[in-house]
Amino acid sequence: LDAAQHRVQGTETIEWRNSSEVPANELYLHAYLNAFAGPRSRFLRQAPEHRRSSSESPIPGGLIIRKLSARELGDMDLLPRLAKHSPDDPDDATDLRVDLPTAVAPGQVVTLDLEFTAVLPALVERAGFSGTFHAIAQWYPKLARRTKTGEWKHFSYDALAEFSSDFGDYDVTLDVPNGFVIAAPGHSTLVAQDATRHRERYCTSAVHDFAWFAWDRFVVTTAQFGTVNARVYASRDQAGNTRRTLESLKFGLDQFGTWLFPYPYADLTVVHPPDNARAAGGMEYPQLITTGGPWFLSDVGLHAIEALTLHELGHQWFFGAIASDEYWFPVLDEGLTSWLEAKAMQRRFGNASLIDTPFFSVSEAALRHLQARRYSRRGPLAIPAPDFGDFDGLAGRVYARFPTLLDTIGAVYGEARLATAIAGFARKYRFAHPDVSDFLEAMRMGLDHGAYMALSTSLASDGWVDFAVTNITVAPSTNGVFENRIQLERRGTLDFPIELQVQFENGHIARRHIVSVRSSQWIDWPYVSRVRVATLDPEHRIAIDDDLGNQSRRVGPPDTNSRLALLIHWILSILWSFGWP
Amino acid sequence: MKAWRKPREGYRLKLLLFLYASSIGLIWCIATPLYAALSNAAVFDTDVGLFRAGSEWLLVVLDAQRSCISALSAALLMLGSFAYAANTVLSTAAWILLHSKRLLAWPSIVDHFGDCIGKLVIIAVGTAGSVAVLLGCWYVVFGSIGAWLEPILGERGTDWVQLATFAIALCATAAIFIVADVTRAVVVTDRASTRFALSTALQICGRAWPKLGFDAAGRVLSVVALQASTAWAVTHFQWLSGTALTFFAAVVSVEASALLSIMLRVGWMAYLLREVQRFKRTVRR
Numbered sequence: 001l002d003a004a005q006h007r008v009q010g011t012e013t014i015e016w017r018n019s020s021e022v023p024a025n026e027l028y029l030h031a032y033l034n035a036f037a038g039p040r041s042r043f044l045r046q047a048p049e050h051r052r053s054s055s056e057s058p059i060p061g062g063l064i065i066r067k068l069s070a071r072e073l074g075d076m077d078l079l080p081r082l083a084k085h086s087p088d089d090p091d092d093a094t095d096l097r098v099d100l101p102t103a104v105a106p107g108q109v110v111t112l113d114l115e116f117t118a119v120l121p122a123l124v125e126r127a128g129f130s131g132t133f134h135a136i137a138q139w140y141p142k143l144a145r146r147t148k149t150g151e152w153k154h155f156s157y158d159a160l161a162e163f164s165s166d167f168g169d170y171d172v173t174l175d176v177p178n179g180f181v182i183a184a185p186g187h188s189t190l191v192a193q194d195a196t197r198h199r200e201r202y203c204t205s206a207v208h209d210f211a212w213f214a215w216d217r218f219v220v221t222t223a224q225f226g227t228v229n230a231r232v233y234a235s236r237d238q239a240g241n242t243r244r245t246l247e248s249l250k251f252g253l254d255q256f257g258t259w260l261f262p263y264p265y266a267d268l269t270v271v272h273p274p275d276n277a278r279a280a281g282g283m284e285y286p287q288l289i290t291t292g293g294p295w296f297l298s299d300v301g302l303h304a305i306e307a308l309t310l311h312e313l314g315h316q317w318f319f320g321a322i323a324s325d326e327y328w329f330p331v332l333d334e335g336l337t338s339w340l341e342a343k344a345m346q347r348r349f350g351n352a353s354l355i356d357t358p359f360f361s362v363s364e365a366a367l368r369h370l371q372a373r374r375y376s377r378r379g380p381l382a383i384p385a386p387d388f389g390d391f392d393g394l395a396g397r398v399y400a401r402f403p404t405l406l407d408t409i410g411a412v413y414g415e416a417r418l419a420t421a422i423a424g425f426a427r428k429y430r431f432a433h434p435d436v437s438d439f440l441e442a443m444r445m446g447l448d449h450g451a452y453m454a455l456s457t458s459l460a461s462d463g464w465v466d467f468a469v470t471n472i473t474v475a476p477s478t479n480g481v482f483e484n485r486i487q488l489e490r491r492g493t494l495d496f497p498i499e500l501q502v503q504f505e506n507g508h509i510a511r512r513h514i515v516s517v518r519s520s521q522w523i524d525w526p527y528v529s530r531v532r533v534a535t536l537d538p539e540h541r542i543a544i545d546d547d548l549g550n551q552s553r554r555v556g557p558p559d560t561n562s563r564l565a566l567l568i569h570w571i572l573s574i575l576w577s578f579g580w581p
Numbered sequence: 582m583k584a585w586r587k588p589r590e591g592y593r594l595k596l597l598l599f600l601y602a603s604s605i606g607l608i609w610c611i612a613t614p615l616y617a618a619l620s621n622a623a624v625f626d627t628d629v630g631l632f633r634a635g636s637e638w639l640l641v642v643l644d645a646q647r648s649c650i651s652a653l654s655a656a657l658l659m660l661g662s663f664a665y666a667a668n669t670v671l672s673t674a675a676w677i678l679l680h681s682k683r684l685l686a687w688p689s690i691v692d693h694f695g696d697c698i699g700k701l702v703i704i705a706v707g708t709a710g711s712v713a714v715l716l717g718c719w720y721v722v723f724g725s726i727g728a729w730l731e732p733i734l735g736e737r738g739t740d741w742v743q744l745a746t747f748a749i750a751l752c753a754t755a756a757i758f759i760v761a762d763v764t765r766a767v768v769v770t771d772r773a774s775t776r777f778a779l780s781t782a783l784q785i786c787g788r789a790w791p792k793l794g795f796d797a798a799g800r801v802l803s804v805v806a807l808q809a810s811t812a813w814a815v816t817h818f819q820w821l822s823g824t825a826l827t828f829f830a831a832v833v834s835v836e837a838s839a840l841l842s843i844m845l846r847v848g849w850m851a852y853l854l855r856e857v858q859r860f861k862r863t864v865r866r
Contacts, residue, residue, distance in 0.1 A: 236735070237735050566835060576608060
């Protein structure tokens with residue numbers, strides 16, 4: 001690392017075995033940093049307001065490959081055979097094809113030697129520098145993944161997509177100026193140190209990426225959680241957040257290890273970027289996660305640091321060890337991780353999982369469900385990241401709607417059953433790069449048919465539902481029995497079994513379980529008293545319902561909501577106290 | 582000039598109750614349509630259910646009625662503006678009625694009111710404008726010093742400095758409000774022009790700023806503590822989701838806080854009127 005020029009000079013050796021059934025005539029290299037090389041890259045062509053971070057980078061970056069040769073071909077220079085730009089996109093250079101002079105047969109190994117320079121941009125999203133803080137991610141030419149059938153999973157860097165590669169063993173030696181602390185995954189060994197610089201070596205196995213950070217103000221806090229050695233790198237001001245991060249790691253490693261499978265590595269690194277580098281926060285890499293947030297977060301009743309830590313830790317399973325493709329199926333990593341995080345936060349903090357103050361508490365699930373309803377009827381959830389159009393759409397559907405659908409399935413069909421099905425999927429596809437069809441097959445085996453259909457429709461088609469009570473009629477009493485009739489409607493492509501609760505004028509409350517509501521149907525309920533209120537889903541299990549405002553209907557005027565009236569009056573009178581002229 | 586006479590017993594209490602009842606009436610002008618929109622939501626079947634489980638279902642109701650509240654927002658804004666304007670009239674009436682024990686005839690009070698209302702409106706507008714400019718300047722400073730200080734002081738140090746700028750801006754805002762109130766007191770006492778009243782107010786504030794500052798701070802902190810402790814009690818003991826008795830406790834607490842807040846405000850107004858009288862006597866000597 002040249003900390004003054006914000007560049008990393010590197011040499012790399014990639015040893016790749018063709019484990020597919022088909023000879024390989026070419027290779028593909030991800031060169032993600034070239035997204036910041038010029039304003040016409042695929043990444044920067046997208047409007048800032050549509051991206052995750054709306055900032056522009058004032059200082060460009062890039063990945064310059066200066067040498068590329070293959071040992072098995074007599075150290076043949078492959079640089080002339082390296083494409084200058086991404087396929088069909090002359091303005092982008094993040095997806096580079098290497099045309100091989102001879103095919104690599106199935107089972108054969110090719111060893112590539114590369115020399116490169118990573119030019120770090122001013123930090124905009126994930127990778128770059130801010131002051132002396134260096135987020136060195138996607139910094140080396142990374143081989144794309146090849147499937148068993150010989151298909152290369154290559155793609156240029158899209159603003160809405162993340163990263164994908166294949167598992168391998170990494171042996172990385174990092175050289176930085178003295179005074180800089182390195183935060184990297186895996187176990188470290190000091191290799192050499194002189195008056196101005198020092199070198200550390202990091203070895204990790206069965207991972208598909210390697211990101212590291214260097215800063216001259218890191219303070220390291222370590223802890224041992226069972227077999228996992230955790231290290232948190234943060235500034236001195238972040239002591240409170242560091243403590244809460246470690247508590248969350250301990251809780252998360254224990255819970256996720258029990259629910260899914262034990263964390264499969266010996267080390268876990270957490271980086272808390274400073275406030276001026278917050279664009280590097282909230283990100284996951286194998287064995288390394290980044291969090292973020294101001295130093296006083298822990299003291300103001302917000303559980304943001306816990307939520308962020310658990311979310312990124314959850315990615316060590318859904319992204320890290322399971323390695324679904326983040327570009328093609330973001331729902332399988334962000335969606336499942338968001339569900340896992342919400343479950344953990346609910347277990348830890350109950351209904352105060354997001355905001356917890358003496359005056360007011362809000363659960364994460366409540367907010368997530370609200371957001372999910374705003375992104376209904378937008379199409380299938382299992383689509384490639386770029387197809388979501390903008391980050392708000394991706395976040396609303398993948399981070400909020402999919403976990404809300406899972407919450408609904410859990411509430412209706414059984415939480416334990418859902419958790420077991422997802423755990424089964426996780427265990428079966430460890431280190432296996434599953435796709436959506438693998439996930440659905442696991443759900444089909446583990447869940448009821450109705451639950452499976454809800455998932456399948458939502459992932460592949462457009463899953464939405466709106467249950468409503470649309471009418472109540474009461475015929476005059478004959479022989480002391482009133483002919484109460486309640487009209488129900490179900491709109492949408494999803495269906496769930498549902499409870500109907502009826503309150504009568506004599507105070508009696510009764511419930512009926514309905515396996516399936518037709519698009520429109522009448523329920524007859526003869527009884528000695530008139531119906532007063534009919535409510536569908538009184539326990540609010542179906543969080544994915546589009547409109548909660550039509551699930552109940554009263555006969556006659558609404559009840560007086562004196563508590564609600566007092567709350568409104570109170571809020572206005574507080575404003576009055578401070579605003580009276 | 583007639584000597585100032587102490588008001589009759591019960592006069593201020595009647596004034597307080599009148600102001601409290603008027604405030605309630607104006608608040609309910611805005612609250613009623615909002616309440617009608619929210620209480621129409623069919624997503625709950627009991628009043629109490631809204632406030633259970635961390636008020637989660639209250640969020641659902643707010644979200645379910647979002648479009649309804651948006652549709653009402655223009656009407657609510659108009660109602661709010663009307664209520665604020667009406668409260669300005671009430672406030673002017675309060676100033677004059679507090680001062681009026683020196684005057685005996687109702688026609689004089691009405692005449693006094695007509696003389697002062699325009700000037701007090703000008704003071705209200707001027708106060709709002711001054712505070713807006715002040716806060717705008719503060720915002721620019723607040724935003725620009727962060728990047729400059731952070732490499733030197735770190736995150737925590739920078740945040741503390743930024744907080745200090747906020748505190749300074751808050752003190753300056755408080756000073757503007759105090760000067761505005763003293764100006765109102767001068768206008769009501771002397772029927773002076775707004776400009777003359779402002780210059781007199783600045784002289785009074787210049788002479789008595791520690792006393793005025795501490796008194797104002799004490800009253801504001803009392804209102805804050807009152808409202809905060811009411812909020813704590815209601816939420817901590819879950820009075821809104823409890824029995825009818827606990828709900829009654831919530832009602833009593835909320836209304837008592839509102840009445841006490843008005844009392845603190847009226848006490849401040851009476852205090853300023855006395856201070857202006859004291860200043861006038863000093864100047865005359």
